[in-house]
Amino acid sequence: MSAYSITEPSRRQKWIAGTLVILYALITMAPLAWIFLTGFKSPPDSISYPPKVVFTPTLEGYVNLFTTRSRQTREYLDSLGPARTWYEEIVRKREMVIAGPSKFGERFKNSVIIGFGSTFLSVFLGTLAAYGFSRFKVPLKDDLMFFILSTRMMPPIAVAIPIFLMYRSLGLSDTHLGMILLYTAVNISLAVWLLKGFIDEIPIEYEEAALIDGYTRLQAFYKVVLPQAATGIASTAIFCLIFAWNEYAFALLLTSGTAQTAPPFIPTIIGEGGLDWPAVAAGATLFLLPVLVFTILLRKHLLRGITFGAVRK
Amino acid sequence: MATNDTPLERIARATPDSLAGRVGGLGDRAIAWIFIAPTIVLLLAINIFPLIWTINLSFTNYRANRLTLGSEYVGLRNYERILTDPDIWHNMQVTAHFLFWTIFFQVLIGFALAWLINRNFRGNAFWTTVIVLPMMLSPAVVGNFWTFLYQPQIGLFNYVVSFFTGVDPASFQMIGSVRLAPWAIVIADTWMWTPFVMLICLAGLRSIPGYIYEAAEIDRASKWRQFWTITIPMVLPFLMLAVLFRGIENFKMFDLVVELTSGGPGSTTELASINLKREAFEKWRTGYSSAFAIILFVTVFGLANIYVKALNRVKSR
Amino acid sequence: MTEFLENLARLRRGPWEMVASILIGLGVVMLMQPFALQLFSWSLIVILAGTVMFMIVSHFPD
Numbered sequence: 147m148s149a150y151s152i153t154e155p156s157r158r159q160k161w162i163a164g165t166l167v168i169l170y171a172l173i174t175m176a177p178l179a180w181i182f183l184t185g186f187k188s189p190p191d192s193i194s195y196p197p198k199v200v201f202t203p204t205l206e207g208y209v210n211l212f213t214t215r216s217r218q219t220r221e222y223l224d225s226l227g228p229a230r231t232w233y234e235e236i237v238r239k240r241e242m243v244i245a246g247p248s249k250f251g252e253r254f255k256n257s258v259i260i261g262f263g264s265t266f267l268s269v270f271l272g273t274l275a276a277y278g279f280s281r282f283k284v285p286l287k288d289d290l291m292f293f294i295l296s297t298r299m300m301p302p303i304a305v306a307i308p309i310f311l312m313y314r315s316l317g318l319s320d321t322h323l324g325m326i327l328l329y330t331a332v333n334i335s336l337a338v339w340l341l342k343g344f345i346d347e348i349p350i351e352y353e354e355a356a357l358i359d360g361y362t363r364l365q366a367f368y369k370v371v372l373p374q375a376a377t378g379i380a381s382t383a384i385f386c387l388i389f390a391w392n393e394y395a396f397a398l399l400l401t402s403g404t405a406q407t408a409p410p411f412i413p414t415i416i417g418e419g420g421l422d423w424p425a426v427a428a429g430a431t432l433f434l435l436p437v438l439v440f441t442i443l444l445r446k447h448l449l450r451g452i453t454f455g456a457v458r459k
Numbered sequence: 460m461a462t463n464d465t466p467l468e469r470i471a472r473a474t475p476d477s478l479a480g481r482v483g484g485l486g487d488r489a490i491a492w493i494f495i496a497p498t499i500v501l502l503l504a505i506n507i508f509p510l511i512w513t514i515n516l517s518f519t520n521y522r523a524n525r526l527t528l529g530s531e532y533v534g535l536r537n538y539e540r541i542l543t544d545p546d547i548w549h550n551m552q553v554t555a556h557f558l559f560w561t562i563f564f565q566v567l568i569g570f571a572l573a574w575l576i577n578r579n580f581r582g583n584a585f586w587t588t589v590i591v592l593p594m595m596l597s598p599a600v601v602g603n604f605w606t607f608l609y610q611p612q613i614g615l616f617n618y619v620v621s622f623f624t625g626v627d628p629a630s631f632q633m634i635g636s637v638r639l640a641p642w643a644i645v646i647a648d649t650w651m652w653t654p655f656v657m658l659i660c661l662a663g664l665r666s667i668p669g670y671i672y673e674a675a676e677i678d679r680a681s682k683w684r685q686f687w688t689i690t691i692p693m694v695l696p697f698l699m700l701a702v703l704f705r706g707i708e709n710f711k712m713f714d715l716v717v718e719l720t721s722g723g724p725g726s727t728t729e730l731a732s733i734n735l736k737r738e739a740f741e742k743w744r745t746g747y748s749s750a751f752a753i754i755l756f757v758t759v760f761g762l763a764n765i766y767v768k769a770l771n772r773v774k775s776r
Numbered sequence: 777m778t779e780f781l782e783n784l785a786r787l788r789r790g791p792w793e794m795v796a797s798i799l800i801g802l803g804v805v806m807l808m809q810p811f812a813l814q815l816f817s818w819s820l821i822v823i824l825a826g827t828v829m830f831m832i833v834s835h836f837p838d
Binding site: 155159160161163164166167168170171174175176177178180181184192193194195196197271272274275277278279281282283284290292293294295296297299300301302303304305306307308309310311312327328330331334335338363364388391392394395398399409410412413423426427430433434437438440441442445448449452453454456457 | 492494495497501502504505506508509512575578581587594595599603604607608610612614615618628653654655659662700707713732735736740752756760762766767773
């Protein structure tokens with residue numbers, strides 16, 4: 147569309163449209179900004195009325211997130227001598243001592259292990275299957291592709307009951323391996339559909355040339371197709387990672403201790419007298435930050451991802 | 460797209476006869492199956508096998524917390540009980556309220572935003588990315604921090620409402636009140652998922668070639684008329700796609716709402732999945748809840764058929 | 777409209793898929809409507825019928 151086109155919006159129209167969109171963007175960012183700020187408030191500041199926008203920032207929320215503390219008498223605290231570290235000092239001010247690390251670090255680590263494990267597996271299997279569907283004549287191809295997609299649509303609770311029973315008898319409940327397999331099964335549909343879209347776009351002539359040059363089919367696959375599909379594979383991986391990172395229902399129902407991920411854990415961070423909001427906010431901030439970064443990396447392929455590769459822009 | 464018709468034959472033709480032998484080792488058919496089989500096996504083991512098990516359980520009175528007690532087949536009694544239970548019917552209406560209003564607001568706001576962004580003002584790509592952020596976050600964590608925003612007195616939401624309307628922020632509880640809680644979940648879901656509808660609408664708007672508008676302009680069609688006869692019909696398939704997907708997702712909604720209200724107060728925000736989770740993992744009525752799960756599954760599966768049809772229609776554009 | 781009926785008679789995929797979709801849609805509305813418990817009770821059968829029909833007719837020629 148040229149700048150002189152009769153259908154190009156006028157400068158004034160653009161200005162109004164821009165203002166409205168920016169206004170919406172600011173409103174939509176407010177809750178996120180609020181959570182970010184709350185993470186740096188002290189517990190009394192976080193529940194003050196009216197809500198405080200200006201406050202003295204403190205790392206108390208983050209300290210509370212990573213530690214468990216116990217309340218002590220003043221005499222006992224005095225007998226301990228001066229605090230050795232900055233975080234101990236923050237805790238001492240509340241007349242408490244650090245009793246040990248909290249479970250957050252562990253839960254975060256579980257999220258990382260399960261997230262990366264299932265992402266690797268689903269992208270690996272997904273690439274193979276997508277290549278198979280894209281390049282070969284597979285009987286009942288459309289039905290298989292629909293079958294794969296329909297597994298994505300399944301309500302998690304609908305399969306959670308037998309998976310719970312199955313994992314209980316196989317000894318897979320509350321293990322990393324069990325969760326990795328489960329998230330792989332959920333993610334693989336997205337991986338196959340997305341990657342098939344990406345591989346379909348690679349001209350088949352490259353492989354034809356490679357075959358004529360004496361490559362075998364498998365060589366052509368990993369020397370010609372894989373490098374061409376690298377961007378697609380990377381963005382598929384990010385989508386799978388974000389899903390596994392965010393997943394809640396299965397994690398809530400099938401894990402309790404060793405393999406619990408962060409999403410079911412964050413809302414349960416309790417301080418003295420109710421939820422410790424700065425600690426919860428700190429946990430949410432740390433948990434959401436990677437996703438924000440990944441979303442920005444992914445922005446060009448977002449549309450593809452949310453439509454299973456159907457809309458390419 | 461044309462490439463995936465018969466690539467096998469094309470390559471077969473492209474492979475000179477003298478080479479055909481050396482290509483050997485594994486035949487194409489074998490490679491295809493070796494590549495696809497692991498995926499299918501995994502899905503059969505972790506999705507289809509449990510599903511069949513659920514179907515089987517749904518005809519029994521099994522309870523997963525009592526290992527010693529056996530179970531017996533009760534035929535269709537579980538289905539009969541669920542489909543005549545006014546409480547489950549109530550859950551479905553709560554789901555319907557949630558579904559209808561979230562889709563209504565998301566389409567309205569999402570389409571408006573897409574239309575505005577499509578004016579191509581300077582910096583629109585940057586602001587699109589900013590707007591999109593909420594939809595990528597963890598629904599459970601989002602639900603959790605919306606409970607904080609909804610706190611009476613201390614919450615940002617109540618404060619902002621009182622700032623603009625003058626209502627005392629302590630006088631209403633978004634989550635605690637029977638009247639407002641169904642709207643609290645609608646607002647949080649709309650905040651999160653409007654960008655989804657917006658992105659798809661934007662793709663629809665951008666797929667309309669400029670010359671159609673130019674032709675309409677030459678025919679002196681009014682802007683209003685152009686909007687209704689060109690823009691809307693051309694975006695409609697995309698909108699259908701967004702609505703169907705949001706519909707399926709919100710029909711089985713669990714994470715966001717369970718963290719936000721966990722179904723309360725009373726059962727005013729108890730969506731079908733939330734009640735199902737209670738029946739299955741708190742009351743341990745495994746047989747009964749399996750039947751409930753199958754009902755939800757059949758509904759989602761039916762809608763998924765329509766969704767894939769809509770997907771293919773958009774794809775062919 | 778006549779074309780629609782013709783294709784229906786000739787067992788073409790398009791119109792039959794449309795009919796099945798409408799059946800599924802009807803079932804979903806029955807499942808969630810607030811008016812009559814009777815409709816709710818029969819919704820599963822309708823959705824199931826629509827879904828099975830969809831899966832069959834999607835194998836009709838285009």
